[in-house]
Amino acid sequence: MKELAFLNKYIYRYGFRLTLGIIFMIISNIFAIAPAQVVRYALDLVVDTLKTQTLLEGAELHSVFIDDFFKTVLLYGAVIVSMALLRGIFLFLVRQTIIVMSRLIEFDLKNDIFEHYQKLTLSFYRRNNTGDLMARISEDVSKVRMYLGPAIMYSINMVISFILTIGIMLSINVHLTFWALFPLPLLSISIYFVNNVINKKSELIQQQLSSMSTFVQEAFSGIRVIKAFVREKESLSQFTDNATEYQNRQLELAKVNSMFYPLMLFLIGLSTILTVYVGGIEVEKGTITPGVIAEFIMYVTLLTWPVTSLGWVTSIVQRAAASQKRINEFLNETPEIVSTSDEVQEIKGNLKFENVSLVYPDSGIKALDDLSFEIESGKTLAILGTTGSGKSTVASLISRLYDPTSGKILVDNKDLKSYNLHDIRSQINMAPQDVFLFSNTLRNNIAFAKENATEAEIVEATKNAGLWENIQHMEHGLDTIVGERGITLSGGQKQRTTIARAILGSPKILVLDDSLSAVDTKTENQILNNLQNVMHNKTSVIISHRVSSAKLADKIIVLHEGKIIEQGTHDELLNLEGHYNTLYEQQSKGNNL
Numbered sequence: 241m242k243e244l245a246f247l248n249k250y251i252y253r254y255g256f257r258l259t260l261g262i263i264f265m266i267i268s269n270i271f272a273i274a275p276a277q278v279v280r281y282a283l284d285l286v287v288d289t290l291k292t293q294t295l296l297e298g299a300e301l302h303s304v305f306i307d308d309f310f311k312t313v314l315l316y317g318a319v320i321v322s323m324a325l326l327r328g329i330f331l332f333l334v335r336q337t338i339i340v341m342s343r344l345i346e347f348d349l350k351n352d353i354f355e356h357y358q359k360l361t362l363s364f365y366r367r368n369n370t371g372d373l374m375a376r377i378s379e380d381v382s383k384v385r386m387y388l389g390p391a392i393m394y395s396i397n398m399v400i401s402f403i404l405t406i407g408i409m410l411s412i413n414v415h416l417t418f419w420a421l422f423p424l425p426l427l428s429i430s431i432y433f434v435n436n437v438i439n440k441k442s443e444l445i446q447q448q449l450s451s452m453s454t455f456v457q458e459a460f461s462g463i464r465v466i467k468a469f470v471r472e473k474e475s476l477s478q479f480t481d482n483a484t485e486y487q488n489r490q491l492e493l494a495k496v497n498s499m500f501y502p503l504m505l506f507l508i509g510l511s512t513i514l515t516v517y518v519g520g521i522e523v524e525k526g527t528i529t530p531g532v533i534a535e536f537i538m539y540v541t542l543l544t545w546p547v548t549s550l551g552w553v554t555s556i557v558q559r560a561a562a563s564q565k566r567i568n569e570f571l572n573e574t575p576e577i578v579s580t581s582d583e584v585q586e587i588k589g590n591l592k593f594e595n596v597s598l599v600y601p602d603s604g605i606k607a608l609d610d611l612s613f614e615i616e617s618g619k620t621l622a623i624l625g626t627t628g629s630g631k632s633t634v635a636s637l638i639s640r641l642y643d644p645t646s647g648k649i650l651v652d653n654k655d656l657k658s659y660n661l662h663d664i665r666s667q668i669n670m671a672p673q674d675v676f677l678f679s680n681t682l683r684n685n686i687a688f689a690k691e692n693a694t695e696a697e698i699v700e701a702t703k704n705a706g707l708w709e710n711i712q713h714m715e716h717g718l719d720t721i722v723g724e725r726g727i728t729l730s731g732g733q734k735q736r737t738t739i740a741r742a743i744l745g746s747p748k749i750l751v752l753d754d755s756l757s758a759v760d761t762k763t764e765n766q767i768l769n770n771l772q773n774v775m776h777n778k779t780s781v782i783i784s785h786r787v788s789s790a791k792l793a794d795k796i797i798v799l800h801e802g803k804i805i806e807q808g809t810h811d812e813l814l815n816l817e818g819h820y821n822t823l824y825e826q827q828s829k830g831n832n833l
């Protein structure tokens with residue numbers, strides 16, 4: 241339960257609303273209890289009048305007496321209706337304060353979690369799957385909200401109505417109070433147990449629902465593969481199995497739910513019968529008037545919901561505590577890559593790796609082994625190598641998505657770690673190997689790199705990335721929606737969109753990670769030539785499998801198993817007659833060059 245203490249700071253933030261809510265709750269309870277006393281007066285008046293009017297029958301005063309009686313009963317009726325109205329108004333205000341408070345906290349909490357998620361490093365995202373991240377920010381926060389809203393509201397209501405109602409009942413007749421309330425704790429305990437069963441069943445339904453959603457999402461995003469391999473029937477039958485399981489779990493829940501209300505009604509009915517029976521005996525003894533029985537029945541009805549909510553609230557609080565524990569686990573994660581300086585500083589773009597090694601923390605794979613190289617500002621470095629040789633790892637290190645396990649990366653002869661993280665990342669742009677586009681317009685996907693980018697800048701970037709001509713043929717031009725992850729674009733178009741995005745921000749260091757693999761050599765040459773102008777006086781790092789992407793570079797390094805096996809210019813490497821030369825020969829034969 242200590243997990244929920246984390247939420248106290250949010251509750252203090254909205255303390256004023258909560259206090260107002262408590263005041264409204266007290267007032268609404270007064271208006272709920274008072275009509276019971278009016279009913280007692282009215283009922284006793286009816287009983288007395290019935291007795292008296294038989295004595296006055298035939299007398300002159302009889303009609304005046306009856307008139308007065310009806311007026312008084314009407315007055316009582318009007319008082320009861322007004323009180324019910326006022327109670328309704330104050331209940332509305334209670335919800336407007338306490339439930340609104342819970343929604344505001346839910347909003348703050350979601351924002352705080354999201355902000356924290358964004359600070360966490362890539363290894364955190366490797367360790368935890370997206371579904372889990374989403375569940376904690378949505379379902380878990382919703383469960384916590386149930387504690388902050390309904391649970392707090394009903395707990396306060398329970399305390400207030402217990403004190404007020406039971407206090408009045410005891411002041412009228414202790415014996416009758418005992419018997420009227422006797423079945424209520426049973427109601428509370430049984431609701432607690434039934435509710436726990438309901439929660440367990442609901443969780444199973446939730447799990448099944450999320451497995452169904454994952455299945456459906458995958459089936460739709462992989463529709464091309466399903467169709468190409470003619471697996472529609474199998475896909476449908478898997479879906480039907482999933483849906484049947486979901487239906488069975490729903491039916492089981494419905495069974496438990498249908499026990500809930502009869503049980504509640506039985507115990508309330510028992511209370512009423514006991515009140516009438518014991519109350520009748522007390523009336524005979526002359527200790528109470530008949531009106532008190534009606535008054536007590538109303539009190540029992542009033543107490544039904546608070547007693548019911550006791551069991552319900554207990555299970556909400558337990559669930560909220562479990563959810564908050566899960567949320568806290570992520571909130572307590574500290575980002576491994578942090579800013580060590582606030583200083584904003586414009587870099588030139590000199591880049592130096594000094595004996596850099598990297599062991600991926602989650603897989604233990606040594607991706608880079610004692611890597612050293614240097615590239616001066618304004619020059620182009622090409623990195624070639626076999627697959628899995630560590631090329632993308634170099635790109636991730638330059639953007640400081642990971643820190644080296646040993647060794648140093650220097651930018652302008654200063655340790656990359658000593659720069660302000662946000663500032664340095666904004667000066668280094670990367671077009672990653674696994675292209676990611678948002679389901680938005682081409683314009684917004686490209687402008688993502690730079691706040692307030694002008695139309696001219698966007699057009700210029702698309703021209704330099706060799707994408708402009710394609711855009712001209714699109715009906716909506718830059719306003720074309722690219723679909724989820726850019727599904728409406730070809731592989732080459734997607735790559736060039738990410739290149740446009742990377743060069744738009746005029747970075748001091750540009751890293752293209754295998755971004756030209758899906759374009760033909762003519763377009764590749766055109767883009768490389770454009771880059772020479774765009775990246776004039778700035779540093780470019782081009783990662784590729786193709787010699788054609790590397791040959792214009794000022795320096796080329798060839799990686800193998802995390803180590804540099806060859807380095808030099810295109811001509812120097814050809815003369816070495818090593819790996820680069822072999823690659824060149826092979827790719828020349830395929831007319832790639």
Ligand SMILES: Nc1ncnc2c1ncn2[C@@H]1O[C@H](COP(=O)(O)OP(=O)(O)OP(=O)(O)O)[C@@H](O)[C@H]1O
Pocket residue numbers: 366600602603604605606607625626627628629630631632633634673
């Ligand atoms: N995020 C990661 N977590 C754990 N291991 C990783 C991660 N990324 C890469 N690796 C491992 O590190 C090694 C180097 O991978 P890297 O992606 O840098 O190679 P690459 O040269 O870019 O390969 P490719 O040409 O196929 O893109 C590989 O063995 C890979 O399995």
